[in-house]
Amino acid sequence: MKTVATQSRVNKNSIPVRKKVYEHMKSDILSGRLNPAERLTEEHLAEMMGVSRTPVREALYKLESEGLIKPLETRGFIVSADSKEEVEELFEIRSILEGYALRIISEKITEEDLQRLNGFIEKAEEALEKDRINEVFKWNTRFHDTLHELVSEKLQLYRMIVSMRKNVLRHRKDTLQSSDGAKRTLDGHRKILLALRLKDPELCERTMRDHIKQAKEDALQTLIGVYKK
Amino acid sequence: MKTVATQSRVNKNSIPVRKKVYEHMKSDILSGRLNPAERLTEEHLAEMMGVSRTPVREALYKLESEGLIKPLETRGFIVSADSKEEVEELFEIRSILEGYALRIISEKITEEDLQRLNGFIEKAEEALEKDRINEVFKWNTRFHDTLHELVSEKLQLYRMIVSMRKNVLRHRKDTLQSSDGAKRTLDGHRKILLALRLKDPELCERTMRDHIKQAKEDALQTLIGVYKK
DNA sequence: GTCTTCAAAATTGTATCCAATTTTCGAATA
DNA sequence: TATTCGAAAATTGGATACAATTTTGAAGAC
Structure with a gap:
């Protein structure tokens, strides 16, 4: 040795x-x-x-x-075992940061970006129809990644968001396992896209916050099982 | 804790x-x-x-x-030298986090807390009249510290705020060196207290954001000199 | 049976050693 | 003079050695 x-x-x-x-x-x-x-x-x-x-x-x-x-x-x-409270807070902070990020994005997003985002949503919808949940997950991730890239010039904000998301990843996949959750997520993405199209910063921030809060609820739902045992 | x-x-x-x-x-x-x-x-x-x-x-x-x-x-x-952009972003992120924090606080603040905050403002005002800028700084810090403590049960949010603030500290003192900036800061604190009294979460968030954005402007003002040379 | 006490075992904190890599710098060369 | 080459110096990454501290566990006292 x-x-x-x-x-x-x-x-x-x-x-x-x-x-x-x-x-x-x-x-x-x-x-x-x-x-x-x-x-x-x-x-x-x-x-x-x-x-x-x-x-x-x-x-x-x-x-x-x-x-x-x-x-x-x-x-x-x-x-660290994520306590229910910790998971909740993680999502809460994400909702703040990403909500603000979307506000920023709405002020500078181009038609091309919007097209790209729309593409991901459509892909995810197709996959959902075919019940390919894993693919839905993939396209939804792309959607978020694209948004994150759009704030990457705000370097520190970008870093915080990415680092928060890594921590949340383990919960996220569970959420989307249910096609029900997937549907809700997609719905949220459509609303986000709409808010971006309208270029309404206020609405964008609120919509993203709501979206992530919804994701939180879904995540907690799956967590209940984990903590029950 | x-x-x-x-x-x-x-x-x-x-x-x-x-x-x-x-x-x-x-x-x-x-x-x-x-x-x-x-x-x-x-x-x-x-x-x-x-x-x-x-x-x-x-x-x-x-x-x-x-x-x-x-x-x-x-x-x-x-x-790391803080570039102008980095300082700006630091303040921006603070404004997001602390804005949200104030929203939370507004939902649970007690009359006693309000009294305490009011006390700090009055102390700071007195000090300002006597032109004791250092003391003004002290009481203003107390004001913010007290707010931070009021979100300390949101442990992760609290940690982020505290850690951001440490980084900003070196700029902050400069700001308050001018009695002009001190006056603006105090004014902001009064508005914050008012928003809290009204228990209006929306207003609280907006007010805090504005307050920190003002602080940002002041900090940048003093930074100009630094980067000129 | 429960409580002390104390020495062995486990674990961490710091120093030091050695190998690998990068940088520097001067001498040789065109 | 400018350029390239290579050897020495500087610096880092990782392993190991060792001391200090904490935990454990068992023997003995009550």
Whole structure:
């Protein structure tokens, strides 16, 4: 177990180990592979992944700063279980930020952008008719991504939105599993597009807030099951 | 709040070096003691502070995640200079978050809270009459702090607001140096109090947004000098 | 049976070491 | 003089060593 270390030092693709560890753990957490009950200690993780504690620590600190794990009262960390309240608040903050973003967008959106957004909605509608829920999810994601790109010049706002969305991702997919939720989501997107067409900042902000609040309700609905057990 | 019920056997006296380094550097940056042009390297910093590179790295990563320093194209970091645009956006995001926060607050504020806020305004007014600008600053800060505490049960929103405000701090003081700006600020606070008294969520949100936008203008005014040179 | 006490085990924090990589800078060359 | 080349210096990433602290768990006291 000693000389093995030398070979792993030679890193040809030059992706830092710390980054790999971070990505690996994040993916485990978001996918649910890592259980919120589990205790995480530096040494254990390091051994698990065959690396030293140094990069593990750095990954842990980063995950903590993003709220994906929490320091334990004793030692070590645990995967933060989203309480119902936390999920609610996450959506609430998203509704504020993205609502404001849509206001900004409405002031500068072009006809071409509107066409593009419309395209995604139509694609999603088609997929919905064919009951391909996964595809609906894909197009809806595109819709939101496009909106986010349209505020990307507000760099800090953009970053906050993207980072919030990553955290919400695990709930989002569940929501759309039901074709009922998918229908509601699509409906929301249509309303958003309309508000954008009218170029009414006030309406845009309100519509987006409502949309995300609806998404919140859907997410909570699916969460009930999770917390019941 | 947090579970303060931690065991008394936990050793609180030993502050980690990494934390000290972090605090030290942050304070240097926010106070302007550390020049935005300067290049920061792990080793140099470590030597400066008489510690090893390990805690320095961890502090650097944290500072980076908070946007106070930026990785250099080459190696090392530099203190991020706030561009005019960045400052503007910082205030803009604050206006969104705090605007929403005031909306929330308006739904649950008590007569006692209103009295307290009113007290701070009066104190600030008195100080202003006596031309004690520093004191005005103090009472105005108290006013905002009190508002922030009133949303502290929305833990994540609260954290975001507090963290944004820390970054803005260095601009804020400059603003209030002019008794003109101080007067405008006080005026804004009075309007906020009024909106709260009326318990009108819509008005509250709008008023707070306007207030922070005003503060932004004042801050930019003082920044012009900085960027001219 | 419950409560102390204390030493071993686990865990973290920091320092140091070594390898890899990038930058710098001066000498050789056209 | 400008350019290129390469070796030394600077810097970072990661591993390991070690000390300090906390947790655990078991033996002994009551």
